[in-house]
Amino acid sequence: xxxxxxxxxxxxxxxxxxxxxxxxxxxxxxxxxxxxxxxxxxxxxxxxxxxxxxxxxxxxxxxxxxxxxxxxxxxxxxxxxxxxxxxxxxxxxxxxxxxxxxxxxxxxxxxxxxxxxxxxxxxxxxxxxxxxxxxxxxxxxxxxxxxxxxxxxxxxxxxxxxxxxxxxxxxxxxxxxxxxxxxxxxxxxxxxxxxxxxxxxxxxxxxxxxxxxxxxxxxxxxxxxxxxxxxxxxxxxxxxxxxxxxxxxxxxxxxxxxxxxxxxxxxxxxxxxxxxxxxxxxxxxxxxxxxxxxxxxxxxxxxxxxxxxxxxxxxxxxxxxxxxxxxxxxxxxxxxxxxxxxxxxxxxxxxxxxxxxxxxxxxxxxxxxxxxxxxxxxxxxxxxxxxxxxxxxxxxxxxxxxxxxxxxxxxxxxxxxxxxxxxxxxxxxxxxxxxxxxxxxxxxxxxxxxxxxxxxxxxxxxxxxxxxxxxxxxxxxxxxxxxxxxxxxxxxxxxxxxxxxxxxxxxxxxxxxxxxxxxxxxxxxxxxxxxxxxxxxxxxxxxxxxxxxxxxxxxxxxxxxxxxxxxxxxxxxxxxxxxxxxxxxxxxxxxxxxxxxxxxxxxxxxxxxxxxxxxxxxxxxxxxxxxxxxxxxxxxxxxxxxxxxxxxxxxxxxxxxxxxxxxxxxxxxxxxxxxxxxxxxxxxxxxxxxxx
Numbered sequence: 295x296x297x298x299x300x301x302x303x304x305x306x307x308x309x310x311x312x313x314x315x316x317x318x319x320x321x322x323x324x325x326x327x328x329x330x331x332x333x334x335x336x337x338x339x340x341x342x343x344x345x346x347x348x349x350x351x352x353x354x355x356x357x358x359x360x361x362x363x364x365x366x367x368x369x370x371x372x373x374x375x376x377x378x379x380x381x382x383x384x385x386x387x388x389x390x391x392x393x394x395x396x397x398x399x400x401x402x403x404x405x406x407x408x409x410x411x412x413x414x415x416x417x418x419x420x421x422x423x424x425x426x427x428x429x430x431x432x433x434x435x436x437x438x439x440x441x442x443x444x445x446x447x448x449x450x451x452x453x454x455x456x457x458x459x460x461x462x463x464x465x466x467x468x469x470x471x472x473x474x475x476x477x478x479x480x481x482x483x484x485x486x487x488x489x490x491x492x493x494x495x496x497x498x499x500x501x502x503x504x505x506x507x508x509x510x511x512x513x514x515x516x517x518x519x520x521x522x523x524x525x526x527x528x529x530x531x532x533x534x535x536x537x538x539x540x541x542x543x544x545x546x547x548x549x550x551x552x553x554x555x556x557x558x559x560x561x562x563x564x565x566x567x568x569x570x571x572x573x574x575x576x577x578x579x580x581x582x583x584x585x586x587x588x589x590x591x592x593x594x595x596x597x598x599x600x601x602x603x604x605x606x607x608x609x610x611x612x613x614x615x616x617x618x619x620x621x622x623x624x625x626x627x628x629x630x631x632x633x634x635x636x637x638x639x640x641x642x643x644x645x646x647x648x649x650x651x652x653x654x655x656x657x658x659x660x661x662x663x664x665x666x667x668x669x670x671x672x673x674x675x676x677x678x679x680x681x682x683x684x685x686x687x688x689x690x691x692x693x694x695x696x697x698x699x700x701x702x703x704x705x706x707x708x709x710x711x712x713x714x715x716x717x718x719x720x721x722x723x724x725x726x727x728x729x730x731x732x733x734x735x736x737x738x739x740x741x742x743x744x745x746x747x748x749x750x751x752x753x754x755x756x757x758x759x760x761x762x763x764x765x766x767x768x769x770x771x772x773x774x775x776x777x778x779x780x781x782x783x784x785x786x787x788x789x790x791x792x793x794x795x796x797x798x799x800x801x802x803x804x805x806x807x808x809x810x811x812x813x814x815x816x817x818x819x820x821x822x823x824x825x826x827x828x829x830x831x832x833x834x835x836x837x838x839x840x841x842x843x844x845x846x847x848x849x850x851x852x853x854x855x856x857x858x859x860x861x862x863x864x865x866x867x868x869x870x871x872x873x874x875x876x877x878x879x880x881x882x883x884x885x886x887x888x889x890x891x892x893x894x895x896x897x898x899x900x901x902x903x904x905x906x907x908x909x910x911x912x913x914x915x916x917x918x919x920x921x922x923x924x925x926x927x928x929x930x931x932x933x934x935x936x937x938x939x940x941x942x943x944x945x946x947x948x949x950x951x952x953x954x955x956x957x958x959x960x961x962x963x964x965x966x967x968x969x970x971x972x973x974x975x976x977x978x979x980x981x982x983x984x985x986x
Contacts, residue, residue: 304789310585312338315786354529361789363537363559384460399619429465444479456508463493510553542795567788568753571778575751583759599629637758664701676701677724682929722933755784760966779980782963794905796825825903834905846898
């Protein structure tokens with residue numbers, strides 16, 4: 295392989311477009327955007343790779359790594375397109391999935407309908423065994439009964455099995471024995487053992503996470519193996535990595551084992567890249583507006599907010615996930631606030647003549663009306679085209695031509711006419727509602743968590759994010775907006791910036807004052823040993839790995855806990871006492887009170903290992919500069935009158951170039967609209983920094 299020519303490829307599959315970004319060590323950048331193929335997402339991904347190799351003339355032999363993000367997991371769980379799975383649990387706990395928690399999604403509705411369990415009752419099986427919460431064996435595993443269960447599941451033709459025995463987090467012996475029996479009696483089955491996947495207490499959440507993982511395993515096994523094989527057939531012989539919801543990457547073979555870690559992979563990748571391109575800001579809001587949804591995340595201090603309280607497949611009420619309406623997954627997820635607004639969001643007028651935008655989306659097929667692919671409903675993209683914010687001929691470098699006539703007709707007939715107003719006013723109404731909904735998401739991510747957005751920088755990306763970012767910032771009184779280069783492909787760029795990351799958890803349930811330091815160290819070393827083995831397989835050297843240790847703590851008797859990072863990796867009695875003091879302070883900050891005189895309990899120990907990868911090479915790039923003529927077109931910023939704007943091509947703007955609005959900056963993958971009175975400058979990374 296020629297030095298300086300090694301290529302890294304990132305592929306992100308979204309609801310409307312599949313994006314590919316590739317870079318090499320000579321700072322060459324390839325940007326490819328194709329329509330997503332919903333029936334088989336790998337088709338669109340392989341088409342993007344094929345274009346990279348054939349149309350863009352990249353050498354397949356130089357590709358060193360391929361990193362992938364996909365919506366396959368969330369789409370499968372939302373649509374119910376999952377394979378038949380079985381659950382094996384301790385006798386008496388067959389119905390944990392249906393009993394769940396008391397957190398009803400509608401507090402005063404006693405007849406509320408929950409999502410149906412992913413495993414029907416007829417496929418949930420019990421085995422005789424019992425272990426206490428302290429790990430003591432009360433009743434040995436009934437091996438003969440387990441053999442019969444394994445044979446019955448095999449006869450039913452069920453190929454994926456979740457195993458979740460009571461208190462296996464404290465003693466995994468029975469689960470391991472059960473796994474051995476299944477591998478002997480049903481060797482073709484894919485197994486998800488809760489003691490290996492999530493050795494954490496709370497029976498419902500652990501069972502739900504294990505079942506979600508089991509349901510996704512066959513899908514990801516087929517999908518990733520097909521994608522890997524397709525890439526090899528194109529001549530690319532490079533390892534395939536997948537993006538996790540925790541902001542790190544994992545090798546595809548491990549992703550197949552733990553697919554539940556990949557549910558929010560695409561949106562998280564964009565958030566990772568937004569920090570890199572934030573012009574050094576330490577407090578940022580990431581805003582990703584794609585084809586179907588908008589997602590907001592917050593970086594405050596040293597990292598993005600991460601949550602373990604995540605539910606997949608649930609309902610949204612405004613910007614909030616309705617607690618108890620989805621399937622709990624207890625893996626760490628970057629905490630993103632989501633709202634159903636994107637470029638493909640459908641505008642519609644109800645019987646009371648009230649205008650709505652979303653959450654329905656035109657998706658990739660048929661797409662917005664202006665795509666000319668059979669769509670008839672007006673979308674946010676159609677309204678933007680009517681208002682002059684989009685070019686009809688420049689999107690995707692001219693590969694995707696838009697029809698202003700179709701957009702105008704759709705907005706006129708289905709928005710303006712029912713509301714008895716002009717077409718321009720109708721399109722502006724669609725835009726204003728969309729901006730208001732996006733602002734709602736940003737308020738939920740900041741103000742509702744005690745953060746002041748006026749002190750933060752808004753980093754906008756996604757295919758539609760730069761088009762509305764300035765209006766969003768104005769409403770929140772944010773003074774600075776940053777739009778990175780290749781903003782419409784930033785999630786793919788984030789894949790190239792992400793690093794290998796492995797986290798683990800273990801429930802301990804010990805009093806903080808009397809907990810054995812030697813025992814805690816043993817737990818940490820065991821988790822770090824697991825991560826070390828995964829890093830070794832991924833080719834990450836030990837010297838390039840950093841570990842962070844955490845204690846999940848609570849006051850005695852509480853039903854929730856806070857995660858506290860340890861100040862040093864060496865654990866001592868003084869380190870634990872410092873963590874207790876930090877816990878009191880965090881509790882005061884988050885809940886408005888603390889109880890320093892009350893006993894504190896260590897619930898879980900956590901470890902996070904992050905590998906250093908060659909991520910920045912070829913990311914801070916100089917895009918190909920081309921001479922272009924400045925064009926002009928009329929753009930509506932209010933429904934009263936249009937304003938003549940200069941229209942620039944993004945690749946003609948050099949670092950230190952300055953200008954002021956109103957103007958439009960068009961790129962291959964997105965369009966940046968800068969309103970009157972705003973000023974902009976291009977920084978050394980190629981980001982456009984806008985002062986509102």
